[in-house]
Amino acid sequence: MGKTSSSKTFMDCLCLCLSCGGGGAEEATAEAGDTKSGHPPYGPGDVLQERYQVVDTLGEGTFGQVLRCWDSARGGRGVALKILKKVDKYGEDDARLEILVLEKLSRKDPASKIPCVQMLDWFYHRGHVCISFQLLALSTFHFQKENNFLPYCLQHLRHMAQQICHAVSFLHHNKLTHTDLKPENILFVHGDYFLTYNTHKKCSEKRLRDTSVRVVDFGSATFEHEHHSTVVSTRHYRAPEVILELGWSHPCDVWSIGCILFEYYQGSTLYQTHDNEEHLAMMEHIHGPIPQRMIQTSRKQVYFQHGRLKQKDISKSGRHVSAKCRPLRECIQSQSEEHQQFLDLLEKMLEYEPSQRISLSRALRHPFLAPPGSAVGSQSPDFR
Structure with missing residues (x-):
């Protein structure tokens, strides 16, 4: 009756659907130790960047894996950390474009009033591009x-x-x-x-x-x-x-x-x-x-x-x-x-x-979406 899927969590969507990201706040060299699937072998209790403590794995996909982490820099709040497989030049170019879009979304909507997912941070770690997002529920x-x-x-x-x-x-x-x-x-x-x-x-x-x-x-x-x-x-x-x-x-x-x-x-x-x-x-x-x-x-x-x-x-x-x-x-x-x-x-x-x-x-002004008295349809801000 519906489409098939292999995971129950919203992070499956991020892992399978958010395309691989790239760019970085720091340079890092690739290190040995990745699994045969190309994923870094992180487990519960591991800490990345001296701030992201791994809780569990939320999903894995073609482009990488997504971990649930506690972010000490955000008061221990939960975040979704997407860790991408090491990518070639073409993949990294795609990644930079994605992060460019996400950065502009965050810059124009810092209070998250527009219902788009917020990118919280991104960085290189052991040769992998990592992107942290707000932790959400099921798709x-x-x-x-x-x-x-x-x-x-x-x-x-x-x-x-x-x-x-x-x-x-x-x-x-x-x-x-x-x-x-x-x-x-x-x-x-x-x-x-x-x-x-x-x-x-x-x-x-x-x-x-x-x-x-x-x-x-x-x-x-x-x-x-x-x-x-x-x-x-x-x-x-x-x-x-x-x-x-x-x-x-x-x-x-x-x-x-x-x-x-x-x-x-x-x-x-x-x-x-x-x-x-x-x-x-x-x-x-x-x-x-x-x-x-x-x-x-x-x-x-x-x-x-x-x-x-x-x-x-x-x-x-x-x-x-x-x-x-x-x-x-x-x-x-x-x-x-x-x-x-x-x-x-x-x-x-x-x-x-x-x-x-x-x-x-x-x-947004159609009668189904904007019944009398509705405030739906306000002007969206521009990217600058």
Whole structure:
């Protein structure tokens, strides 16, 4: 019903999704002693930089490992310390770009009013780049997974959506596109919950006491003036303009957010596929035909014939698309005003044409996110 994952903690998201970082406050030479996997052999009680005492390992991934540590320089508070594998020149360049973004976020938002994760420090240690972050709770995906993929209630969904849109609008306002938004990259600040009975599903359900979130993973974030990779975003949250190689900008983040909100609402992924043609076929089943302008200007003409998407109805893939996809309106759980407002917002976020897709500054003024009397949608500060 949901995507598979190997870890329960939010640090899995940092370990697997925050791209490797680099740069340093001090030069250090590589030392022997790393494990065969490339991770340094730190254990409980070890101390780094004479301030970070290791408590336990929170996760390991392709780029390194994440440790829970007590930071003596911050009064013994818990932090998440990401330790990267030793990287080559190319990887270190990527790391410097990520840290540049994180430093600008911290500099422009020292009080952490924007719901983005805060980088606290970074340094070299024994040849490894290390980045410390505020310690957060589970990702929105992992909480939903542990809750048997039950949907978030609409009140919680609205609060989470307001924060996500506010955080990413802040990035867009400052000429930055996140490019890898997904439920695993949105983490709860606190993990406390209580149990209640879900009368509709006839089962117990976890309900969070606080739905404050933070957006994480700026390893793929791209400024407008930087090179734009052909392919961005995790498959399930990838916008049509990316698949069709039409170029992308801020609107691709908006599409990803629309997919995320659907997943929160429904408890399942909107596009459960790993194939471009199948992905496009799913889009047509859900949203209608792809606009001719996008087809005609796409670099991926192999997916089309006579100006239309090639049909795969008789194939296993085609049957999967027909069985799994239905128009958005058929997925809405109620005809009440707030559910219809949510549908309207989703449709505007999942508009094919990037130029016609709602901006996040407008989304924050949408009736679903900004009911009468709401203060949502304040101006975001600039990077300077």
